[in-house]
Amino acid sequence: MLHLRVIAPEHLREQVLDVLRNEPGVGNLLFYPGVALLPEGDEITADVARECVNDVIRKLKQLDIQHEGAITLHSLETVLSTRAHHAEEAAEGDAADALVWDELIARTREDSTLTMTFLLFMILACLLAAIGVATDSSVTVVGAMVVGPEFGPLAALAVALVQRRARLARQAVAALLIGLPVAMAITGLVTLGAEAGGWITLDDVKNVHQVDFIYRVGPISLVVALLAGAAGMLSLISSKSGALVGVFISVTTVPAAGFAVVAAVLGDWSVAGRSALQLLVNLVGIVIAGVVVLVLHPRKSLIPRSVQPN
Template sequence: MLHLRVIAPEDLRDDVLRVLQRHVGVAHLVIHPGAALDPEGDEIAADVARESANDVVKQLKDLDVQHRGAITLTALDTVLSTRAHRAEDEAEGDPADALVWDELITRTREESTLSVTFMTFLTLACLLAAIGAVTDSMVTVVGAMVLGPEFGPLAALSVALVQRRGDLARRATIALLIGFPVAMGITALLTLAGRAVGWLSFDTIGDIHDVDFIFQVGPVSFVVALLAGAAGMLSLMSSKSAALVGVFISVTTVPAAGFTAVAGILGHWDVAAQSAAQLAVNLVGVVLAGVLVLVLRPRGNVIPRSAQT
């Protein structure tokens, strides 16, 4: 379940209570009149079944609560309550299939911000991928795939396309369009340094076998990107972090970006072009899969029984 906390001005108190009281998926309704100081108003709390969250939040937004007060949602790991269990049973749909849009939008917005941390992780991941490629080390490449933060902006872009959120789309696009070139540029500079001191040469990547999947782009690459993108979006919707790690290992974005820079600096322009194509195929595949999952998701959880009567 989710814990809902509402701060609302006194004149909206009755309206907010009516919204919460008429939903079968709401339990443990509590009100503290005049408890909120900034903004001033009442604090109203309740536990809400995930299946009912979208409809509850939408009706609260229709009251303009988000502008005149506040709406917060917190996931509850353990709830020992017969009333809460009954609310979940009576709400339409299954909690595992319930998509709470505001929760997903907030999560993807946070993970798609172009920040120093994002840039650092992406650069380190590209460098690790480059090292793994030139040393033909699968372990190092997999480590780079896990480290890469690029799935956040890709998921945010999928959500933005489905929800038509221009602000979220701009945030995600900026992170990708600035993040990858900067990370690849730094990787290229360090590759030049390695070549200058004799650590790297044209023959360095001439005989690699274990990580040649990085630049072997084809239909299978697109299929893998689609499957990984679908799994990643499902993991975000259901908060399955373990599944998300598996997605990172499946997508050849960071390795392709790092190897594009290395191959180009060392003069393997055909390999660099193939790696760049691999990067593009994976980026498009992940975003497309995310959009399809959101569009084709189960919709039985949107309309609670209370809205049907």
């Protein structure tokens, strides 16, 4: 379940209470008149079954609560309440399949914001990928996959396309179009310095064996990107962070960017071009898969309540 807190002006009190009272998936409703100071108003809280949250939020937004007051949500790990249990049973659908759009939008918006931290992670990931190329180390390349923060903007772009949120789409695209080039430019400068110091040569790029999968682009590359993108979006919806780590290790976005820079600096334009194509395939594949998952995600439980186990 999710814990809902509403701060509502006094003139909307009864309307908010009616929304919550009439929703079968709402339990443990509490009302604190006049306790809110900024903004002024009442505090109304309730435990809400995940399956009902979208409808409740939609009705509250129709009252303009998000502008005149506030709406907050947070997950409840353990709820020992017969009333809450009955509310979950009365809700149509299954909590495991419930997609709370406002929760997903907030999460992807945060992960796709172009901040200094985001840029630093992108730069570090690209540098790790370059080192992986120079040393022909698959372990280092995997490290770059895990460190790279690019899945956040890609997931946000998929959400923005499905929900038609232009602002979120612009934010996600800006993070990618600024973050990746900046990381690649810095990696290029470092590669130039390493080449001048004799730390890396063209032969290092031509003779890689452990990490040559980065620039070997083909139909399988798209399949992997689609599967990883689908798994990543499902992990966001279900909050399965362990699955998300697996997604990072499955795709070669930042490693491909790093390899493209290193190869271009050293003069191997064939490898640079194929690495860039690998990068593009992964970016597009992840977004397409994310959109498909969100469009096809079940709105209702696939198993009727009457036959679900207790």
